[in-house]
Amino acid sequence: MLSNIKKTTLIAATICGLLLPSMASAAVRPQLTRIVAYAEDKETPVEIINDSDEAYLVQSWLEDLNGNETNIPLVLTPPVMKLAGKTEGKLRVVVLPAEIPQDRESVYWLSIQEIPPKAKEEVQNKLVLAIRSRLKVFVRPKGLDAKAAADAVKSVTWNVEREGGKVWLKATNPTPYYISFGKLELKAGGGKPVVLEDKFNMPAPMGSQRYQVPKSLVGKSATLTYSAVNDYGGGGEELTKGVKL
Structure with missing residues (x-):
């Protein structure tokens, strides 16, 4: 189910991005442009905001730099959440310390996909854009600092x-x-x-x-x-x- 949602919204985002590159803007976006997660922290928050007046579903997932979603030494929650209009939300990244390189940083992509509300029946010919935000998550083992x-x-x-x-x-x-x-x-x-x-x-x-x-x-x-x-x-x-x- 979630995989189908991801594929559908990504296709919509791609098509709309090609048609209207100057008009597309995300309703749901991360507050920062990058995330730094320390292995020794219990969790790392990722704050997001819904600038729209309407509620959006938000789907999030992690990938390595090659686009693989398997064997990622991080846990991201919640994978899907509902975010009311003009409100802020929070994702959480938990590092699995034993599974990351211990002598260097590692980095992953975090994708945040907005899922727009269904258009009302009385609204005709409405183009709904589904935008994906993507930012890097830098993971630091114990001993590495800012x-x-x-x-x-x-x-x-x-x-x-x-x-x-x-x-x-x-x-x-x-x-x-x-x-x-x-x-x-x-x-x-x-x-x-x-x-x-x-x-x-x-x-x-x-x-x-x-x-x-x-x-x-x-x-x-x-x-x-x-x-x-x-x-x-x-x-x-x-x-x-x-x-x-």
Whole structure:
């Protein structure tokens, strides 16, 4: 039953999003843009709000970064709830400490799907939009904290790689935290800053991530400016590095 609801509302959201991208806005939305869950906490609240005047059903679920919903070491409750108009609600995330990596952060997607009320019979030709909000849940084992997470971006090292006629900037992350770039751009000479594609791809803990350099900048000396998003969704200190592309 719930699976069918999810499929139906997702299809509706996709179709409506294609037809009316500028008009669609969520009635039900999370209060924050990201969630940080600590394994040692009993639970982590996820506050949501219904901006509409009408009551909505809300379905929520967790996935890993590859879209898998099985073997998630988190418990999310309630999976379905009713939220009256102009009211706030709360989801709860419980971490299963023994089942998460103990030496680094892990991250999952939380999807919050609104299920609109049925249109009244006297209303004809009414288009009902079902919008899904999606945010990341960062899970931290015991020993990892917010201060070190905020400083993690300062430990990132950058290298220029060339492969198949393309040039890449490789970010190596030696820390146990995911790095979410708020700003990632190159500027050469007096030109305008160029935002690197795929800047939302995160260097994993103790891993790396590559970002392709635009052809217009290849062969030039440029300044890389970057910053990380903090636990509250805000931008952190901007850092710079000179690179020869």
